Amino acid sequence: MKMSSKLTIALSFVIIISSGAVLYAQSLTCAQCGNSITSGSYVSVDGKVFHPEHFRCAYCGRKIESVQYNKHNGYYYHPEHYEQFIAPRCAVCGQAILGQYVEYEGKKYHKDHYEEQIALKCSYCGLPINGQYSITFWGETYHDYHEGRAVKCDYCQRYISDEGTAGGIKYEDGRNICGICLTSVINDDNVARHLFEEVKKELRQYRIDIQWDEIGLYLVDRNYIAGLSNETRVIEKQTGFTYHRFETIRGTVRNKKFDIYILRGMPEMEFISTAAHELMHVWLYLNAPYDMDKMMSEGSANYASYLVLKKRTLFRAKYLIDNLEKDRDIIYGDGYRRIKRLVRAKRVNGWLDIITEKERLPSGY
Numbered sequence: 001m002k003m004s005s006k007l008t009i010a011l012s013f014v015i016i017i018s019s020g021a022v023l024y025a026q027s028l029t030c031a032q033c034g035n036s037i038t039s040g041s042y043v044s045v046d047g048k049v050f051h052p053e054h055f056r057c058a059y060c061g062r063k064i065e066s067v068q069y070n071k072h073n074g075y076y077y078h079p080e081h082y083e084q085f086i087a088p089r090c091a092v093c094g095q096a097i098l099g100q101y102v103e104y105e106g107k108k109y110h111k112d113h114y115e116e117q118i119a120l121k122c123s124y125c126g127l128p129i130n131g132q133y134s135i136t137f138w139g140e141t142y143h144d145y146h147e148g149r150a151v152k153c154d155y156c157q158r159y160i161s162d163e164g165t166a167g168g169i170k171y172e173d174g175r176n177i178c179g180i181c182l183t184s185v186i187n188d189d190n191v192a193r194h195l196f197e198e199v200k201k202e203l204r205q206y207r208i209d210i211q212w213d214e215i216g217l218y219l220v221d222r223n224y225i226a227g228l229s230n231e232t233r234v235i236e237k238q239t240g241f242t243y244h245r246f247e248t249i250r251g252t253v254r255n256k257k258f259d260i261y262i263l264r265g266m267p268e269m270e271f272i273s274t275a276a277h278e279l280m281h282v283w284l285y286l287n288a289p290y291d292m293d294k295m296m297s298e299g300s301a302n303y304a305s306y307l308v309l310k311k312r313t314l315f316r317a318k319y320l321i322d323n324l325e326k327d328r329d330i331i332y333g334d335g336y337r338r339i340k341r342l343v344r345a346k347r348v349n350g351w352l353d354i355i356t357e358k359e360r361l362p363s364g365y
């Protein structure tokens, strides 16, 4: 999300007084009493002149004799009276603000106190934010100028930094992953299989019953998936792939084989989401028209991800749902949104009935 922080930097006046000897006293009139200045000296301020005894502090009414004075709203003050009674107060420390100050959301601050205590900080570089910034789904704020210069985590879109994400690494296949996402990654085949079976069970609750027991499951890297898929368009985002082979003997399907490939080293929630997506493809191969429109199959597969994610309370599940909702892809994103509309109107049962009978999405959804 793009944001901007608005603040004003202003200066409270401290002015050095000027005084001089009178050469042509008859031409000068005191701005306070209106009489001409005929004695030896006068005070000259802002193009006005005063009898020295008439240049007075607006707070105490006494003469300002020091070489310094403060000006505020057209009035002059002794520096000590200005500081004690007139000067704006810093909303952090309560002390008078005499130099540069920052005004933010109706309050004034010493510049340093504003930057230390109030200013938004960039979660990447730690410096205060003044101006354009972005806020992530997780709540981090970043200076816009890091965009394209700092490395982002492929799994949460945070910038990778020691302070912000406890570091991170780059996988051999080029994926970048931060220290936060690394804490839940799935690299172990047994853990993967266990989660996979769980997702399969969960989908059954929605009548998405995958009646096929031997589904191969392999954790692989991105290059491997790229090699399996002839789709180059979305390979950056592709986290899984379902391989299927139907052997037909004299016109009838005799042997079916399914292998699911999922990226190794993804956070658990991404693994679960991908498993649901790929399992939905298996269900479609087993139950739906083979030539199904891609928007309908990918939209349905993404909707299966949504079904397992929405039951989970971790914030990462919300993040992944948000990614599904905002996906601009015309197949995956639009397909998902159309299936979502369909389910809203016809419930899960209506959706499954339609995708088992029709090759493309009915109009109106």
Ligand SMILES: [Zn+2]
Binding pocket: 030, 031, 032, 033, 034, 035, 050, 051, 054
């Ligand atoms: Zn006067």
Ligand SMILES: [Zn+2]
Binding pocket: 057, 058, 059, 060, 061, 062, 077, 078, 081
């Ligand atoms: Zn005074």
Ligand SMILES: [Zn+2]
Binding pocket: 090, 091, 092, 093, 094, 095, 109, 110, 113
């Ligand atoms: Zn302060």
Ligand SMILES: [Zn+2]
Binding pocket: 122, 123, 124, 125, 126, 127, 142, 143, 146
């Ligand atoms: Zn920054």
Ligand SMILES: [Zn+2]
Binding pocket: 153, 154, 155, 156, 157, 158, 177, 178, 179, 180, 181, 182
């Ligand atoms: Zn991350």
Ligand SMILES: [Zn+2]
Binding pocket: 277, 281, 297, 298, 301
């Ligand atoms: Zn898919």
